[in-house]
Amino acid sequence: MLISEVRYGKATLPEGCRSAGRQAGPPFSVPLQKIYEKMQENTGDAFGDVFCSCMKEAMETMPLTKQDREIFLRFAAKNSFAEEAMQVKWMEQSRDMLDRTILLLEEKMEDKCRIAVGLGAMSGLLLIIILL
Amino acid sequence: MEQRLLQLFPVERRSFWKQTARVQEKVEEIRLRTGQPVLVKRQGQEWYLDDNGTFTDRPERAYRVKAGELEELLQHICHYSLYAFADEVRQGFLTVAGGHRVGIAGQVVLDGDGSVRTIKNVHYMNIRVAHQVKGAADRILPYLYKGEDLKNTLIISPPGCGKTTLLRDLVRQISEGSGGHAGKCVGLVDERSEIAGSYLGQPQNDVGSRTDVLDACPKALGMMMLLRSMAPEVVAVDELGGEDDMKALRMAASCGCRILATIHGEDIRDVSEKLQSGNLLREGLFELFLVLSREGGKPVVKQIYGKEEAYAQMAGRDHDPVGKSGAGTLVSGTVSGQTKAASEIVRHPGDAHQ
Numbered sequence: 354m355l356i357s358e359v360r361y362g363k364a365t366l367p368e369g370c371r372s373a374g375r376q377a378g379p380p381f382s383v384p385l386q387k388i389y390e391k392m393q394e395n396t397g398d399a400f401g402d403v404f405c406s407c408m409k410e411a412m413e414t415m416p417l418t419k420q421d422r423e424i425f426l427r428f429a430a431k432n433s434f435a436e437e438a439m440q441v442k443w444m445e446q447s448r449d450m451l452d453r454t455i456l457l458l459e460e461k462m463e464d465k466c467r468i469a470v471g472l473g474a475m476s477g478l479l480l481i482i483i484l485l
Numbered sequence: 486m487e488q489r490l491l492q493l494f495p496v497e498r499r500s501f502w503k504q505t506a507r508v509q510e511k512v513e514e515i516r517l518r519t520g521q522p523v524l525v526k527r528q529g530q531e532w533y534l535d536d537n538g539t540f541t542d543r544p545e546r547a548y549r550v551k552a553g554e555l556e557e558l559l560q561h562i563c564h565y566s567l568y569a570f571a572d573e574v575r576q577g578f579l580t581v582a583g584g585h586r587v588g589i590a591g592q593v594v595l596d597g598d599g600s601v602r603t604i605k606n607v608h609y610m611n612i613r614v615a616h617q618v619k620g621a622a623d624r625i626l627p628y629l630y631k632g633e634d635l636k637n638t639l640i641i642s643p644p645g646c647g648k649t650t651l652l653r654d655l656v657r658q659i660s661e662g663s664g665g666h667a668g669k670c671v672g673l674v675d676e677r678s679e680i681a682g683s684y685l686g687q688p689q690n691d692v693g694s695r696t697d698v699l700d701a702c703p704k705a706l707g708m709m710m711l712l713r714s715m716a717p718e719v720v721a722v723d724e725l726g727g728e729d730d731m732k733a734l735r736m737a738a739s740c741g742c743r744i745l746a747t748i749h750g751e752d753i754r755d756v757s758e759k760l761q762s763g764n765l766l767r768e769g770l771f772e773l774f775l776v777l778s779r780e781g782g783k784p785v786v787k788q789i790y791g792k793e794e795a796y797a798q799m800a801g802r803d804h805d806p807v808g809k810s811g812a813g814t815l816v817s818g819t820v821s822g823q824t825k826a827a828s829e830i831v832r833h834p835g836d837a838h839q
Contacts, residue, residue, distance in 0.1 A: 359566075359568070359569075363568070363569050364566075364569065365563070365564040365565075365566035365569045366564065366565055366566045367564055367565075367566075368564075368566075368569075392564065395492045395582075396496060397492070397494065397495050397496025397497075397498075397499050397561070398495075398496055399495065399560070399561070399565060400564070400565030400566075401565070432556075432560050432565070432567075433560060433563070433565050433566045433567045433568060434567060434568055435567045435568060435571060435574065435603045435605065436568055436571065436603070437568040437569075437571065439568070440566075440568045
């Protein structure tokens with residue numbers, strides 16, 4: 354959503370956060386809106402710092418590893434680009450990294466599930482043998 | 486107001502700029518150059534800032550702008566979204582909240598067709614602090630009216646004499662209604678965002694409740710757009726230049742709009758060529774001419790010309806080129822029979838943006 358705001362609306366990153374926050378459901382709607390509000394206050398903090406602090410707060414309740422969080426916050430850590438296409442590309446790269454991590458986690462989860470099912474069947478079998 | 490200037494800077498630099506922000510009303514511009522001392526123009530005088538941000542006149546004590554500081558400042562001014570301000574960067578200036586204008590210079594990147602793609606490696610910045618001088622046009626305004634109608638007026642001024650400040654206040658007062666005159670709908674084409682000082686399309690200066698602003702729009706195009714869409718009674722533009730501007734002015738006038746415009750020039754003869762190019766001279770479009778200048782460091786209205794006197798002066802140039810007649814012929818002008826001699830110079834308090 355944020356990428357679309359930048360690409361089509363040429364929105365600034367804080368504006369993009371506001372629009373994305375309006376459309377996104379929990380748990381992201383509140384922190385995204387908060388980022389916009391904080392940037393509007395213009396306390397002088399950089400967007401990257403505000404984004405990180407608000408999102409870190411929101412991610413505390415999520416089952417994410419440190420590495421996952423870093424990937425998620427990666428795009429905001431860099432200064433913005435002079436060209437919109439470059440900015441979009443950078444954001445897409447971050448999104449792709451996140452996608453890859455999700456894919457990897459899903460694959461790992463599938464493997465784990467398979468192992469769990471196999472172990473369950475084997476232990477069931479073992480139990481039957483013992484009972485007999 | 487103080488906060489507005491401070492908000493230009495990232496949090497790490499705010500304590501440095503606090504003292505400057507405190508005297509913001511007296512500050513005209515701030516010049517930042519990488520590796521060079523910070524320069525602040527305050528009431529016509531240049532000052533350095535030391536490491537604590539205190540004003541000093543000793544260059545050896547001056548704080549020098551560090552490498553990367555301007556890059557960071559630009560990011561902050563652009564809300565950490567440089568791409569969203571690509572058009573402004575291309576033009577070389579941005580208008581920020583509070584109506585302040587930030588000019589930038591650095592390494593220009595050109596496109597294949599020779600147009601500017603962007604400016605990278607920004608190492609120079611000029612922050613022009615906005616000051617709205619309400620009442621700057623108080624003494625001029627009565628000359629602009631004939632009954633309830635307005636005269637097509639041209640303000641002629643060299644840089645730094647407050648023509649934008651004067652135009653801004655004229656727009657405000659005409660729009661609101663002043664001196665017993667009813668307010669009029671004013672269409673303002675603000676190509677360089679200097680008059681209304683629009684930020685995200687919203688005027689930061691008071692330009693009146695009946696004013697519609699076309700921000701960052703080329704003058705000729707903007708005038709035509711306003712005529713079609715907003716039906717203004719008065720069209721106001723700053724710094725007339727090309728032939729297209731003149732054509733658009735004629736079009737606006739032929740639609741029954743009154744014109745309020747400014748033009749760069751030392752005196753009335755100086756601008757006659759520009760007006761000639763659009764046939765405005767022959768058609769006698771303008772009815773009132775205000776010539777601005779500076780006296781004792783203060784902006785003043787040096788001359789006020791009525792239609793006949795002004796066009797006679799301009800026509801005189803055709804037969805008597807500059808250099809032969811000299812400026813001595815321009816010591817006075819008349820407006821509706823009232824002679825405004827050089828000794829009766831009308832002062833106006835405008836002293837800010839040009």
